[in-house]
Amino acid sequence: LAVVKGYEYEHAWEMERVRLAGLESALDPGTREHLARLGVGPGTRCLEVGAGGGSVAFWLAGRVAPGGVVVATDLETDFLESAAPGYPTLEVLTHDITAADLPSGFDVVHARWLVEWLPDKRLALGRMVSALRPGGMLLIEEPDFVTIYGSGDSVAVRRVFIAAMRHLESTCPIDCEYGRRAMGIWQRWT
Amino acid sequence: VPDRLRVWPARDGDLAAVDLADVQAEGRCPVVRGGTPLAADFLRLTAQKLREPVLAAGDVTAAEFDQALADLQDPNITVVAPMTVAAWGMRPC
Numbered sequence: 218l219a220v221v222k223g224y225e226y227e228h229a230w231e232m233e234r235v236r237l238a239g240l241e242s243a244l245d246p247g248t249r250e251h252l253a254r255l256g257v258g259p260g261t262r263c264l265e266v267g268a269g270g271g272s273v274a275f276w277l278a279g280r281v282a283p284g285g286v287v288v289a290t291d292l293e294t295d296f297l298e299s300a301a302p303g304y305p306t307l308e309v310l311t312h313d314i315t316a317a318d319l320p321s322g323f324d325v326v327h328a329r330w331l332v333e334w335l336p337d338k339r340l341a342l343g344r345m346v347s348a349l350r351p352g353g354m355l356l357i358e359e360p361d362f363v364t365i366y367g368s369g370d371s372v373a374v375r376r377v378f379i380a381a382m383r384h385l386e387s388t389c390p391i392d393c394e395y396g397r398r399a400m401g402i403w404q405r406w407t
Numbered sequence: 408v409p410d411r412l413r414v415w416p417a418r419d420g421d422l423a424a425v426d427l428a429d430v431q432a433e434g435r436c437p438v439v440r441g442g443t444p445l446a447a448d449f450l451r452l453t454a455q456k457l458r459e460p461v462l463a464a465g466d467v468t469a470a471e472f473d474q475a476l477a478d479l480q481d482p483n484i485t486v487v488a489p490m491t492v493a494a495w496g497m498r499p500c
Contacts (some may be wrong), residue, residue, distance in 0.1 A: 239448025349498040368487035371478035381465035396492030401420025
């Protein structure tokens with residue numbers, strides 16, 4: 218399912234769910250803080266774009282009950298489908314944000330570690346904004362690998378990640394420093 | 408090393424180009440030990456998946472690559488993870 222050019226992490230890889238769980242363990246607490254602060258609660262209509270392993274979508278599905286709904290999209294929905302029957306407020310949608318508009322009318326739209334990969338980032342962000350009702354809130358959380366380049370104990374880790382980021386940026390439209398780029402703050406460190 | 412960084416919106420970023428009001432952002436950067444799920448599972452497997460093409464590109468040696476994978480599992484090593492920038496704004500009414 219290489220619809221996004223250069224995306225290497227297909228679900229068929231036997232380690233992919235473990236890999237995603239490692240990220241979820243670190244990021245989910247912060248994501249939940251942000252979503253709670255933006256007012257997600259019973260009755261909220263949420264759209265989770267590129268829902269991946271589903272940890273955020275499942276948490277949202279509990280949080281918006283009763284009366285709310287969570288639509289979770291991805292190119293590969295097997296991780297989502299495997300747990301979806303346990304969440305009556307959750308709807309899973311196979312969707313390619315590079316190719317089609319999203320459903321609309323949501324109170325909150327969220328994406329995490331997604332836009333960095335996409336060839337036309339402004340198009341994707343525009344589609345997410347269009348999925349909101351007027352007055353609705355968009356939350357994106359995007360990585361910026363700048364912090365791994367210059368710090369930490371292991372020179373090998375630094376050098377390997379710099380090499381890996383260079384490889385990815387030479388073969389696909391990823392922006393490994395998109396966290397700052399999305400906001401317009403961008404000074405190349407390498 | 409700060410474990411939490413704040414950034415402010417600028418005029419030419421992608422989030423300024425879409426129809427959003429009151430955009431704000433905050434970056435968080437986990438600092439963890441090797442062997443934690445973020446280091447040993449996410450970062451190690453993320454790198455491992457790219458081992459062949461990265462070695463083919465020639466910037467690092469196989470020995471360096473395998474040292475990095477080992478360090479990400481070593482609790483004596485401090486790993487400064489990627490920063491995640493959260494940015495949010497409202498669709499105008």
